[in-house]
Amino acid sequence: MQGKVVDFPGTAEIIRELADSPVGDRALSGPGRLLLASLQASAAEIARISANINETVAAVVDATTPTSQLVGNLARDLIPRWHFAMLNDIERNGALATAVERQVKPGDHVLDIGAGTGLLAMMAANAGAAKVISCEANPLMAEIATQVVAAHGLSDVITVVAKRSDELVVGRDLERPVDVIVSEIVDCGLIGEGIMPTMRHAREHLLAPGGILMPPSARIHGALLQSPVIAGLNEVHNACGFDIGVLNTLSTVGHFPVRLHTWPHTLLSEATELVTFDFVHGSLDDGSTPVALTATADGTVHGVVAWFDMDLGAGVVLRNAPDNKSSHWMQAMIPLAEPIEVVAGQPVKFDFVWESGRLSVSSVS
Numbered sequence: 493m494q495g496k497v498v499d500f501p502g503t504a505e506i507i508r509e510l511a512d513s514p515v516g517d518r519a520l521s522g523p524g525r526l527l528l529a530s531l532q533a534s535a536a537e538i539a540r541i542s543a544n545i546n547e548t549v550a551a552v553v554d555a556t557t558p559t560s561q562l563v564g565n566l567a568r569d570l571i572p573r574w575h576f577a578m579l580n581d582i583e584r585n586g587a588l589a590t591a592v593e594r595q596v597k598p599g600d601h602v603l604d605i606g607a608g609t610g611l612l613a614m615m616a617a618n619a620g621a622a623k624v625i626s627c628e629a630n631p632l633m634a635e636i637a638t639q640v641v642a643a644h645g646l647s648d649v650i651t652v653v654a655k656r657s658d659e660l661v662v663g664r665d666l667e668r669p670v671d672v673i674v675s676e677i678v679d680c681g682l683i684g685e686g687i688m689p690t691m692r693h694a695r696e697h698l699l700a701p702g703g704i705l706m707p708p709s710a711r712i713h714g715a716l717l718q719s720p721v722i723a724g725l726n727e728v729h730n731a732c733g734f735d736i737g738v739l740n741t742l743s744t745v746g747h748f749p750v751r752l753h754t755w756p757h758t759l760l761s762e763a764t765e766l767v768t769f770d771f772v773h774g775s776l777d778d779g780s781t782p783v784a785l786t787a788t789a790d791g792t793v794h795g796v797v798a799w800f801d802m803d804l805g806a807g808v809v810l811r812n813a814p815d816n817k818s819s820h821w822m823q824a825m826i827p828l829a830e831p832i833e834v835v836a837g838q839p840v841k842f843d844f845v846w847e848s849g850r851l852s853v854s855s856v857s
């Protein structure tokens with residue numbers, strides 16, 4: 493093979509072109525310069541990836557480096573590290589296995605949304621499914637699932653498809669609408685992996701009338717949180733007397749994971765159910781709901797800490813509440829725009845918002 497497989501123009505050239513583009517004209521202000529620098533940093537990242545692809549292909553041609561090492565060099569960053577912790581979460585795996593076994597009947601056609609290693613698909617096959625389509629958005633993960641499924645001799649029942657579920661079409665990818673959809677596509681704040689639009693699409697287009705959707709529902713709980721340390725995981729103001737607050741432009745928007753018990757903190761309210769999502773019948777649109785939590789002590793509220801309990805159907809529930817210390821899921825910190833002082837007995841009102849896979853709070857009073 494001759495030349496480069498991916499021909500990406502030089503990073504320096506792109507950085508210069510961006511500076512000469514309309515973005516460059518807007519780059520006179522601080523935010524404008526941050527936008528230009530963000531585009532330039534993205535270009536540098538794409539250049540790094542394209543160089544990596546070209547080096548890998550050259551190494552394959554040279555046949556000097558073992559294939560497994562080449563895969564590792566290229567692919568390690570392409571699969572989120574949480575797959576390991578997730579697959580070692582015995583409670584999670586056991587709950588999923590029980591729920592699948594109780595709901596998949598011999599002869600069923602099953603869709604597994606988000607194959608990962610193919611775990612749920614293999615559980616469905618073991619429960620007697622006649623056919624399992626296991627779809628996976630990440631092509632590398634899909635190949636891993638394909639190899640795991642083959643190694644278990646289940647390739648005649650399970651077909652791994654390297655597609656997002658909303659790209660699947662009945663009559664092409666699925667023989668017919670399926671009897672059961674199984675999935676585990678939730679993050680610490682439940683909605684961060686896109687479960688809402690995914691379930692809405694799947695139940696409308698891929699599930700047979702009266703079919704089973706797993707999970708059928710989930711609730712998000714939360715409490716007022718005082719913890720300057722946890723707030724400081726996502727914002728900074730002063731270091732050694734220097735104001736470095738411009739870095740907060742890059743703070744995570746919406747919720748972020750935090751293992752609550754490992755940080756100093758005080759809960760300033762009782763834990764309360766904030767919202768219920770019905771994946772079978774609910775609208776699953778972005779939305780908000782007014783919440784009032786009563787402060788149980790004087791203090792400073794830095795955010796709302798949230799967690800879920802998720803019905804898997806057939807009486808099986810999975811939860812990542814703070815007392816479940818062995819869950820691989822952390823809790824979700826939802827920071828307030830500004831901390832507020834409260835006294836015991838004071839109601840704290842806010843809108844609890846779920847939007848584009850992010851949890852947030854607004855209109856805090």
Ligand SMILES: C[S@@+](CC[C@H](N)C(=O)[O-])C[C@H]1O[C@@H](n2cnc3c(N)ncnc32)[C@H](O)[C@@H]1O
Pocket residue numbers: 578579605606607608609610611612627628629630633655656657658675676677678685686690
């Ligand atoms: C949390 S992991 C779970 C993997 C596996 N089901 C398990 O329980 O071990 C979710 C996987 O689903 C994939 N995924 C998320 N949403 C998807 C969708 N709508 N269609 C296909 N794959 C999806 C992600 O790439 C990820 O590999």
